[in-house]
Amino acid sequence: MSSSFPASSPALLDLDLRPGRPPVLQADSVGGMGWDEYRDALRAAVVRHGAVLVRGLGLRDAEDVADVFRGLATTLMTEREAFASRQSYSEGVYSSSTWPANQPMCMHHELSYAVEFPSLMMFACLGAPTDGGATAVADSPTVLAALPRGLVDRFEREGWLLTRSYNDEIGATVAEAFGTEDRAAVEGYCRANAIEFQWQPDGGLRTRQRRAAVVRHPLTGQRCWFNQVAFLNEWTMAPEVREYLVDVYGPDGLPFNTRFGNGEPIGADVVDLLAGVYDAHTVREPWQAGDLMLVDNIRAAHSREAYSGPREVLVAMADPMRAGA
Template identity: 80%
Template sequence: DAPTVLDALPAELTERFEREGWLLTRSYNDEIGASVAEAFGTEDRAAVESYCHANGITFEWQTDGGLRTRQRRSAVVRHPATGRRCWFNQIAFLNEWTMAAEVREYLVDVYGADGLPFNTRFGNGDPIGEDVVQLLNNVYESHTAREPWQAGDLMLVDNVRTAHSREPFEGPREVLVALADPVRLADCSPTVEVTSE
């Protein structure tokens, strides 16, 4: 529950994220992580650049044909129906400290700290420490509700109010997903402006 997670985090931390937002950096190449074509659905540089400009994503083409992007987003938004403040981001999930230590070390050795497939930072570009990521993950864990799936189940999730994921499983499964009632970020009172630099 995003409002509950927000309330459980230290005020000093959430206030900083509200002021600065968070920064997502991505590196796309044909070696590790998503390629440009997989991520954007095209290899057409003009189409990729157009998408980035339209969505407040800065980009830099690499000499090897890869792409690096940066996007600054709000970490806290208001629910469009209730107005409640919600912790709405992927700061911990996409952070380097969420990777297994040996994977992170290998990727940094091979690609450099700026070449990781993904990473998050404070909105001003400062690194987010391992302690902050651990704190975020601990708060998520302590407020997680688990629902074992049964054949034929239907689950509706409010994507702004509820952080959601799945845990490891074994055996076959088929999950169908549909999105309804799209919400624009602008309708959620973001605390930072989304612009291309």
Template identity: 70%
Template sequence: MVERCDREGWLLIRNYNDEIGASVVDVFGTDDRAAVERYCRANQITFEWREGGGLRTWQRRSAVVRHPISGRRCWFNQIAFLNPWTLADEVREYLVDMYGEDGLPFNTRFGNGDPIGPEIVQTINAAYEARTVRAPWQAGDLLLVDNIRTAHGREPFEGPRDVIVALADPVRLTGR
């Protein structure tokens, strides 16, 4: 699977509308179709305007990239996270019944357009879980994350916390 993803990349399909998920304005900061289209073209995003003002986009991206400093190959994508097989069964079934598979807020596929089934998503999520490090936090702790080398997320948390984010200059990543 890693070799296939490295070779083909992955496809992110998004549907933006005012009914479910993010709207065009939420994501692009404007309802000006020409501005949205310029952004999409500049970022290699294929797009299609839908009835009612919705927007559907497709982005083919590398699944494995070279780290800009070490040169190491890194699994760097959201194939599992944005795939409907990550959702609870009843949520996924409801959304597919209401909007159809092509109308879901997000979906992922292999770079050639083939579907990514539940067994692939389970394999990816199992790999993440096997390598997950959980550490108890204490007042004053600070965590720095290399966003390319480290998959990160959040788990349920109760109580006060401050999350402060600082981003460096963006780096154009290359596959292979």
């Protein structure tokens, strides 16, 4: 990680540890701690547990959230290679991804398909939905241990492959994903980030990138299931959505899809198995307005559950790491 903890152990926080939900910290329980000590203790707790939800900070607006995000992180990232659009509130502070409220966003590790990805995810709730909408988490070493050995071995040997098709009609556009529409700049980014690319006759862009599916945590050494194999796979889409997209764009023109590292398709049975293991190890806590949640992006996967009613959750991707570093 970009940041490091001091040689002396940070103060232990009084976390509420209950089965079925992430550790919860009441903000008033650390009233006697200075900001530096609070930051170090909180970051250490996130590494230890994978995620911590802080309740009672009283976050009221995007400015409050940005101040807290910048106080807890060493570096806030500018997102590249997004798969869905976001609103930008300030530098490094975004809305959650644009995604239908009635469709869950499955478990994933943010930007695990990128060469540079955040080691820390930060979420802040300014408006809680009336029902659902939790940012749930799953411990990736536990998920890895629960997966069939043969499947893990294959992914460790081959990695996984992400294919993307960019157009102006569905998913993130080239400009949203790469921060520019200039072809030379896009091509330069792809070459620098181990992404194969091909421009289509209609001006669209198709890309392929192969990444590791299992990595070691840089601080703990734990082996972690770290990828977006299930989330970005065609079989995770609602059947009617998948059928429509295949009919319109063809099987190779989906906005995103995943394959085994050797290029072979991943079947619905594998996606269902991954989803089932994630479900068995998911913990959640309903959002309350003013909540802050920190997630170790390598140690824990996160999801966004379907919801009803307005939901406003701000996001920051922090302290970048490079694959293999």
